[in-house]
Amino acid sequence: MIELERALDELAERVQIPGGDWLVGDVLRRVGEPVQHRPRRRVLALAGALVALVAGATLALPGPRHAVARWLGFDSVHIEPGGTVPTTASPPATASTSPTSQTTAVATTTTTAVPPALDLGPDVSMAEAMSRAGLPDPTPALLGRPQSVHVVHPPDSGQIILVYAPSELLPMSPVIGVGALVSVFPAHIEEGFFAKALGNDATVRSVDVPTADGGFWIEGAPHQLFFDSAGQSQLDTLRLATNTLLWQRGDHVYRIEADISLETALRIAASVP
């Protein structure tokens, strides 16, 4: 005769419940739907500000699809599908050979003005970016020196974003004149936050990234990032509707956004010092 209470505990542990992994995201997506009936002032204010900055962009309101097992309460990264990007807000740029290309960069890198639709702010030196954000240099040796370097927010402390023009390695992204964005920010990835999106083609899967503590490959649909700091959550501007590789190294998350294969993304990631 089995011990009944232990048996109940064990049955609860072992019963298989399909679809539960995406519960948090499913709930929040629905919570975010009737916005017109229940406006969330802070998010709407932020959305308004971003819309003002990003001409033609449509900002998706929060609906993160994540199945979180626990809440860290600081600097967590969530991914949410949906939204649109400032696709052709920038006119086609005239390609020219970059005077700053390094020998380690792939061939035929072109230089363009940074599309204003990306809302990246002024181009700064890498030294200044590292100093201001307190972050390491995320430059992948495989890509070489970027077209421009920016410090943007969120998070409050800033993230460094490198802009790369299209090249043989980096196809044109939906934002004309841009091949890839490489960024680093202080955060921690919580695996449970990632989910395959219902209703669109976004997929997320865990991948091994050399020299990293863990990584994720997001394919097939635009997404946004949430930065949750002690008492606030913020929308990050949706910049490219491309595949994305995210990987954790220590207290930092690195990100490559580009229309590239996972294999290429992993090669690029492996070249980040």
Next chain:
Amino acid sequence: MTTESTEPSDADLVARARAGDDAAFGALVGRYQTAALRLAAVISGSPDDAADIAQEALVKAHRSLPKLTDPAMVRPWMLRIVANEAKNHLRSRDRRHRRESRYGSWTVAAMPDPETSVLDADDARELALALGRIAARDRQVLAYRYFAGLSETETARALDVAAGTVKSRTARALARLRVEMGQR
């Protein structure tokens, strides 16, 4: 960078969620999703429907946040909404899905450790079927205590009864479940 990790309390998350921070509500859902799913599964009898039931209930919980009187007790409050949704779901589907077929179709993971596990596959099936045969009132208290992992105090809050009542109801429900198991 300061990496001190201080997890916010349930009450903090409730306050943030009430102020419009959906991520905070997501954190609450994340904390209690396992309990919610298991609760929905055992009360409805259908693990396949548990995710839908829990989702529906938690959306309702979000809308009802202003009615929550004790933010520190958000867990039993949310799970009570899940339990009610599961009961409603059960009523709506009962005609089409016989109880025995629901509880008899549970899939359980393999025994994690044959040395310490108390349930083989047959036992698991019999126990699920027995849960389906006892009264809903008995099943509910067992669901809160053993599937959702609520304490007696939390179960009392979820059932809106005194803590002592939970103890006696649990004992009674276990006895009835034992009888159901013994008859098989």
